[in-house]
Amino acid sequence: MVLNCTQIDDVLERYYLSPFYAIEFCIGFPGNLLVVLGYIFCLPVWQSCNIYLFSLAVSDLIFLCTLPRLSYLYANHQAETSPYSCVINRYVLHVNLYSSILFMVWLCMDRFLLIKYPMRNHYLLQPQTALLVTGLSWLAVNVEVAPMIALMVQDLQSGNWSRCMDFASLKGNINSFGYSLGLTLTGYILPMLALCSFSYQIAHLLHVQERALQHRAKPYKRTLRVVASAAAMFLVLYTPYHVLRNITMASGQLWAGMNLCTRMCVRGLYIVTRPLAFMHSVINPVFYFLMGDKFSQLLFAKLRKLFRKTEQQRQPA
Numbered sequence: 328m329v330l331n332c333t334q335i336d337d338v339l340e341r342y343y344l345s346p347f348y349a350i351e352f353c354i355g356f357p358g359n360l361l362v363v364l365g366y367i368f369c370l371p372v373w374q375s376c377n378i379y380l381f382s383l384a385v386s387d388l389i390f391l392c393t394l395p396r397l398s399y400l401y402a403n404h405q406a407e408t409s410p411y412s413c414v415i416n417r418y419v420l421h422v423n424l425y426s427s428i429l430f431m432v433w434l435c436m437d438r439f440l441l442i443k444y445p446m447r448n449h450y451l452l453q454p455q456t457a458l459l460v461t462g463l464s465w466l467a468v469n470v471e472v473a474p475m476i477a478l479m480v481q482d483l484q485s486g487n488w489s490r491c492m493d494f495a496s497l498k499g500n501i502n503s504f505g506y507s508l509g510l511t512l513t514g515y516i517l518p519m520l521a522l523c524s525f526s527y528q529i530a531h532l533l534h535v536q537e538r539a540l541q542h543r544a545k546p547y548k549r550t551l552r553v554v555a556s557a558a559a560m561f562l563v564l565y566t567p568y569h570v571l572r573n574i575t576m577a578s579g580q581l582w583a584g585m586n587l588c589t590r591m592c593v594r595g596l597y598i599v600t601r602p603l604a605f606m607h608s609v610i611n612p613v614f615y616f617l618m619g620d621k622f623s624q625l626l627f628a629k630l631r632k633l634f635r636k637t638e639q640q641r642q643p644a
Contacts, residue, residue: 332587332588332591332592333587333591335591335592335594335595335598336591336594336595336598337404339595339598339599340401340404340598341401341402341404343598343599343602344397344398344401344598344601344602345397345398345399345401345402346398346402347602348394348395348397348398348401348602349394349395349398351391351394351602351605351606351608351609352391352394352395352398354609355387355391355608355609355612356388356391356392358609358612359384359387359388359391359608359611359612360388361612362380362381362384362612362615363381363384363385363388366380366381366384373454374447374452374454375437375451375452375453375454375456375457376434376437376438376441376457378454378457378458378461379430379433379434379437379457379460379461380430380434380614380615382426382430382461382464382465383426383427383430383431383434383611383615384611384612384615386422386423386426386427386430387423387427387607387608387611389419389423390419390420390422390423390605390608391608393415393416393419393420396412396416397416406489406490406491407491408489410483410488410491412491413479413483413491414476414479414480414483416491417475417479417491417493417494418472418475418476418479420605421472421475421494422468422469422472423605423608424514424565424604424605425468425471425472425510425514425515425518426464426465426468427607427608427611428514428515428518428519428522428561428565428607429464429467429468429514429518430461430464431518431522431557431561431614432518432521432522432525433457433460433461433464434557434614435521435522435525435526435529435554435557435558436451436521436525437451437452437457438525438529438550438553438554439525439528439529439532439554440452441550442529442532442533442536442550443532468514471510471513471514474501474506475494475497475506475510477499477501478494478497478498478499478501478503478506479492479497481497481498481499481500481501482496482497482498482499485498485499493601494507494572495507495572495575495576495594495597503576504573504576504577504580507572507573507576508573511569511572511573515565515569518561519558519561519562519565522554522557522558522561523558525554525558526551526554526555526558529550529551529554530551530555533548533551553614556614557614560607560610561607564603564604564606564607565604565607567600567603567604568597568600568601568603568604571593571596571597571599571600572597572600574593574597575590575593575594575597578590578593578594
């Protein structure tokens with residue numbers, strides 16, 4: 328069978344996006360749900376780190392709830408017929424995309440300050456400050472994504488409210504390509520630079536402390552590895568998505584001069600990067616256990632207590 332270049336979208340959506348989104352939901356949803364419930368029921372005292380991690384887990388959990396519907400529609404080759412579901416899904420998807428990396432920036436900042444001020448005497452390490460930063464972060468991300476909502480509504484209107492397109496295919500009064508470039512800069516590149524900066528600052532601080540007090544820096548070396556891993560994760564997962572999204576949008580411009588098959592191949596590569604970009608929602612729970620202050624010990628202690636209680640109830644009197 329010879330595949331027509333115009334069929335690339337349909338094939339990838341049915342045989343790639345659908346199973347990939349289903350797998351991400353099946354792995355990511357239980358992990359993030361466990362973290363959210365663990366923070367609510369197992370953590371008696373919340374530090375600034377816990378507030379950022381909890382916000383990150385909530386964002387991931389809400390996003391993952393949108394994947395079953397997407398997976399079902401792609402698997403059955405069906406279009407989204409509800410304009411409300413279309414807008415909400417795309418809105419949640421992009422809010423999660425940019426809130427996740429932003430909360431990871433604050434988390435890395437928190438770890439850097441904790442190494443520099445181990446007595447937590449810096450005002451940015453206070454829970455009240457973390458709550459304020461979290462609220463402002465949600466506001467900033469929603470402001471970033473707001474123009475996309477207008478674009479989606481305009482595109483739905485032009486299609487008689489019957490077609491739900493992804494961000495790279497939206498048409499409206501707003502310059503979607505220019506907006507995508509701006510969103511890439513503010514939502515991804517600047518936070519990515521901040522992540523790399525904090526990784527460097529932590530490495531430099533540990534190097535200075537290790538020279539002064541050899542035993543002082545050793546407990547924080549794991550923090551450096553975790554922060555560097557977070558920066559590497561977002562770099563690997565987000566970069567292909569943003570590069571291909573902007574190339575896909577540019578290929579639709581008249582000045583690009585690309586033929587149909589070339590545009591469809593570029594779009595196919597963009598589709599491949601989409602679920603990879605959202606893999607962070609599956610991987611993030613690892614950071615919750617590694618970076619949360621005694622969170623894993625408290626959670627496992629609570630689970631062991633529940634298991635023992637269940638076993639006692641099952642035993643005959």
